[in-house]
Amino acid sequence: MNTEKKELAVAALRSGTVIDHIPAAVLFEVAKLLQLENSTCMLTIGNNLPSKTQGLKGIIKVADTTFPEAVMNRIALLAPEANVNVIENYEVVEKRRVELPDTLINVVRCHNPKCITNNEPMSTRFVVIERNPVKIRCSYCGQVH
Amino acid sequence: MEHKSLVSIDSLSKEEILRILRAAQYFEQNPNQKILDGKIVATLFFEPSTRTRLSFETAVQRLGGRVIGFSDPAATSTSKGETLKDTIKMVSNYADLIVMRHYLEGAAQYATEVTDIPIVNAGDGANQHPSQTLLDLYSLYKTQGTLENLTITMVGDLKYGRTVHSLLMAMRHFNPTFRFVACEELRMPEVYRRFCEKNNIPFTEHTDFNQAVIDTSDIIYMTRVQRERFSDIMEYEKVKDLYTLRNSMLETSRPNLRILHPLPRVNEINRDVDDNPKAYYFQQAGNGLFARQAIICRALGIELPVK
Ligand SMILES: [Zn+2]
Numbered sequence: 215m216n217t218e219k220k221e222l223a224v225a226a227l228r229s230g231t232v233i234d235h236i237p238a239a240v241l242f243e244v245a246k247l248l249q250l251e252n253s254t255c256m257l258t259i260g261n262n263l264p265s266k267t268q269g270l271k272g273i274i275k276v277a278d279t280t281f282p283e284a285v286m287n288r289i290a291l292l293a294p295e296a297n298v299n300v301i302e303n304y305e306v307v308e309k310r311r312v313e314l315p316d317t318l319i320n321v322v323r324c325h326n327p328k329c330i331t332n333n334e335p336m337s338t339r340f341v342v343i344e345r346n347p348v349k350i351r352c353s354y355c356g357q358v359h
Numbered sequence: 360m361e362h363k364s365l366v367s368i369d370s371l372s373k374e375e376i377l378r379i380l381r382a383a384q385y386f387e388q389n390p391n392q393k394i395l396d397g398k399i400v401a402t403l404f405f406e407p408s409t410r411t412r413l414s415f416e417t418a419v420q421r422l423g424g425r426v427i428g429f430s431d432p433a434a435t436s437t438s439k440g441e442t443l444k445d446t447i448k449m450v451s452n453y454a455d456l457i458v459m460r461h462y463l464e465g466a467a468q469y470a471t472e473v474t475d476i477p478i479v480n481a482g483d484g485a486n487q488h489p490s491q492t493l494l495d496l497y498s499l500y501k502t503q504g505t506l507e508n509l510t511i512t513m514v515g516d517l518k519y520g521r522t523v524h525s526l527l528m529a530m531r532h533f534n535p536t537f538r539f540v541a542c543e544e545l546r547m548p549e550v551y552r553r554f555c556e557k558n559n560i561p562f563t564e565h566t567d568f569n570q571a572v573i574d575t576s577d578i579i580y581m582t583r584v585q586r587e588r589f590s591d592i593m594e595y596e597k598v599k600d601l602y603t604l605r606n607s608m609l610e611t612s613r614p615n616l617r618i619l620h621p622l623p624r625v626n627e628i629n630r631d632v633d634d635n636p637k638a639y640y641f642q643q644a645g646n647g648l649f650a651r652q653a654i655i656c657r658a659l660g661i662e663l664p665v666k
Contacts, residue, residue: 328484330465334443354465355486 230255230277232299233289233312238262240292241272247288248274248281255279268295287321290314291348316342318350322359329355364471364478365654368489368525373532376496378666380506382653383497383646385665390649394661395424401454402428403446404481406462410622410644411481411490415458418651427454444473451476456658477658485521491621492525494650495580498643502617503577506530512538512572515582515602515627517547522621523582527551530560537562538572542598544589568602574611579604581620581627581640599626606631619643 236244241261250257256277265271280300289296290312300308320337331338331354340350343358351358365371371379400419404412407430416426428450443466450457451474459467460481467480467487482488500506511530513523517539527537528551537555539547539562547564555562565572573579584602589595603626604618617639620628624640632638656663 326464328462328464330443330461330463330469330483333463334469336444336469352465354468355484356464 226304227275227277227301228304229302230275230279230300231281232301233274234271234297234299235265235268236272236274236293236296237268238270238272241274243292244272244289244296245274247285247292248276250274250276253279284319284321286312287315287318291318291322291350294345294348314342314345314348317353318342322350324352324355324357325359326352326355326357329357331355363658363660364467364480365489365658366467366471366478366480367487368492368529371489371529376493376529376532377506379493379650379653379657380497380500381665382656382663383493383649384501385663386649386652387501387646390652391421393423394656394663395419395422395659398424398455398659399453400424400426400428400456400458400655401450402426402430402481403450403457403459404428404430405432405443405466406460406482407431408460408482411460411647414644414647415479415481415490415651415655418648418655421648422652422655424655428458443469447474447478456655458655479654479658485519488521488525490647490651490654491522492529493654494643494647495522495526495619495621496529497646497650498617498619498639499578501646502639503615506533508534508536509577510536510538510575511578511580512540512576513547513580513582514540514568514604515584516545516588517541517582518545519588520582523547523580524551526580528554531558535560538565538576539563540565540568540572540602542566542594542601544594544598545584568604570608570611573608573616574613577613577615577617579616579618581618581624583623583625583627585625603627603629604632605629606635609635609637612637 238261258275261272262270294314296312298310298312299306318340324331324338329352339353341353343349343351349358402412402415412430419426447470456477458479458481459470461483464484464486466483467478470478480487480489503509517523581604584599586595616637618637620640622640622644
């Protein structure tokens with residue numbers, strides 16, 4: 215019953231992106247990463263919805279928008295279990311889990327103020343050293359986040 | 360001709376470490392040679408460190424190379440806001456090798472990514488200082504005849520001491536046993552204790568620098584305990600003398616024991632230890648020259664008559 219309703223809601227989006235299975239606690243962080251506050255597209259944010267697998271979850275639907283790979287990588291850091299559905303003409307044309315790559319280039323900033331990446335106009339680079347929970351190491355200063 | 364940057368000690372395999380140490384031994388026997396004839400080495404010290412710079416520059420000049428560079432970043436365009444990338448690219452037009460020290464962590468790694476000439480890291484903030492580790496390893500190798508199966512006691516500031524962390528990690532290839540002697544506030548960080556466990560390196564921790572620890576050590580590696588490291592000055596006053604080595608403490612120590620210290624020391628090694636033949640810290644600093652000659656030749660891909 216519940217899932218039927220949800221699928222209907224997804225299908226109701228003519229085109230755009232639906233990000234589902236976001237843990238409720240990080241929903242607004244994800245929204246911030248997507249820079250939704252600047253979006254003029256039609257968007258729906260739901261939170262604290264019951265989920266069979268993860269307690270309370272959130273969902274974000276944005277019309278007429280797709281997000282670049284790098285943004286999806288950032289979401290993978292916050293919500294590794296999230297699902298991304300790309301909708302075109304009321305149909306899901308792409309359904310996948312966000313995936314954390316082995317190396318994150320220009321995805322996050324280093325927390326170390328004495329790191330070269332915070333003092334030089336350059337890209338950051340992190341290597342994923344553990345996935346659950348996520349641990350990443352700065353390729354420059356070596357700090358683990 | 361293969362050339363290789365040296366940014367961190369972790370990037371060296373056991374075989375590469377041993378090759379550098381054999382080359383250092385070769386240079387100790389033949390310190391003056393013309394093998395860098397026509398080569399120009401730039402020493403870029405974005406942060407002053409006279410000791411390290413003199414050691415590198417002597418290493419180049421004893422091998423017949425020439426040195427350009429700066430020892431005071433205030434005199435360069437870095438102080439006018441030039442990026443590190445631009446400085447490295449500019450110097451790369453002139454030099455065959457860059458030896459650099461920088462106050463920012465990761466600066467040497469970044470330098471390797473913006474130039475085709477080799478980079479030797481002479482210290483990047485609190486991060487890496489591989490030539491110090493290699494001279495420490497050479498000092499162990501030379502005084503003990505091997506790096507294998509040594510019992511190494513590290514004393515003092517084990518929390519912030521970059522040299523002890525790098526030495527610990529480099530020794531993972533050589534089956535060491537460690538003793539960590541420090542007060543609670545300057546204890547060896549968990550990440551390094553976990554590193555030991557993961558690599559099956561036995562270690563014990565002690566808050567008191569006792570005779571039993573001294574008498575079963577092959578190497579005692581002393582470090583400076585600095586007042587600034589303490590959140591509570593009373594705590595510093597309480598512990599500052601607990602980790603001081605005195606000559607009388609060495610009476611029953613092993614004949615092969617040697618005392619190391621990265622220098623400069625304050626008062627953690629009493630002056631009365633200096634004349635003991637087991638005191639090795641001044642020779643240790645001198646070994647830096649040979650280790651750095653070996654590092655420079657490796658970086659420039661110069662073949663040496665040693666394996
Ligand atoms: Zn960093």
